Amino acid sequence: xxxxxxxxxxxxxxxxxxxxxxxxxxxxxxxxxxxxxxxxxxxxxxxxxxxxxxxxxxxxxxxxxxxxxxxxxxxxxxxxxxxxxxxxxxxxxxxxxxxxxxxxxxxxxxxxxxxxxxxxxxxxxxxxxxxxxxxxxxxxxxxxxxxxxxxxxxxxxxxxxxxxxxxxxxxxxxxxxxxxxxxxxxxxxxxxxxxxxxxxxxxxxxxxxxxxxxxxxxxxxxxxxxxxxxxxxxxxxxxxxxxxxxxxxxxxxxxxxxxx
Numbered sequence: 001x002x003x004x005x006x007x008x009x010x011x012x013x014x015x016x017x018x019x020x021x022x023x024x025x026x027x028x029x030x031x032x033x034x035x036x037x038x039x040x041x042x043x044x045x046x047x048x049x050x051x052x053x054x055x056x057x058x059x060x061x062x063x064x065x066x067x068x069x070x071x072x073x074x075x076x077x078x079x080x081x082x083x084x085x086x087x088x089x090x091x092x093x094x095x096x097x098x099x100x101x102x103x104x105x106x107x108x109x110x111x112x113x114x115x116x117x118x119x120x121x122x123x124x125x126x127x128x129x130x131x132x133x134x135x136x137x138x139x140x141x142x143x144x145x146x147x148x149x150x151x152x153x154x155x156x157x158x159x160x161x162x163x164x165x166x167x168x169x170x171x172x173x174x175x176x177x178x179x180x181x182x183x184x185x186x187x188x189x190x191x192x193x194x195x196x197x198x199x200x201x202x203x204x205x206x207x208x209x210x211x212x213x214x215x216x217x218x219x220x221x222x223x224x225x226x227x228x229x230x231x232x233x234x235x236x237x238x239x240x241x242x243x244x245x246x247x248x249x250x251x252x253x254x255x256x257x258x259x260x
Contacts, residue, residue, distance in 0.1 A: 060085035062228030097172035112233035114145035
């Protein structure tokens with residue numbers, strides 16, 4: 001099932017996407033819900049951020065090629081983590097499919113995309129074993145972890161490099177049924193594929209991350225976990241359009257614009 005948040009006629013609600021239509025619902029996909037009988041063309045509604053997470057988690061350094069290429073660009077040997085590394089991002093940075101990423105006036109040329117699979121938690125969980133971990137997942141969406149690399153190297157907490165307003169596109173919806181092993185992530189820049197990788201070929205898989213997290217952190221419905229990226233990005237400029245397509249979910253598209 002494919003769940004979207006959408007706005008039409010000034011009203012925002014949940015809906016179920018089927019083909020090129022969205023069927024409005026009452027309630028929440030994390031609890032009780034029912035269809036209202038209203039349906040709309042996807043082209044006629046505004047797709048919103050699928051949800052504002054209670055907690056916004058992110059996997060650090062989770063694809064070997066990405067680590068190797070980043071280290072090579074800095075002229076150092078790659079450091080491969082020996083256990084899952086978990087960080088946080090800020091809700092203020094979230095924007096929806098087809099909304100603009102704003103490049104700050106004082107940003108350097110090193111603004112990059114990162115196409116990521118996003119895990120959406122569906123139920124409260126704590127002290128999960130790895131075999132149990134996948135049972136708490138509601139579904140999956142797509143994220144673009146935009147980064148300003150010069151700031152990332154200079155700011156100890158990544159507070160602006162990762163969390164500047166608009167730096168976290170997410171969407172377009174949540175897909176509840178996927179085949180992780182069949183997934184590929186394709187990132188297109190202005191229509192041309194620049195990055196392509198098997199989505200599930202992570203250094204540490206989803207179950208390993210969720211199990212490790214849940215030993216210390218309670219997972220709640222609506223939490224999200226961004227799973228990292230592979231490959232590298234060119235420097236992005238105002239006017240560029242980045243599309244991240246993940247098999248079985250769809251495509252997240254955002255334009256980059258200069259701050260005015």
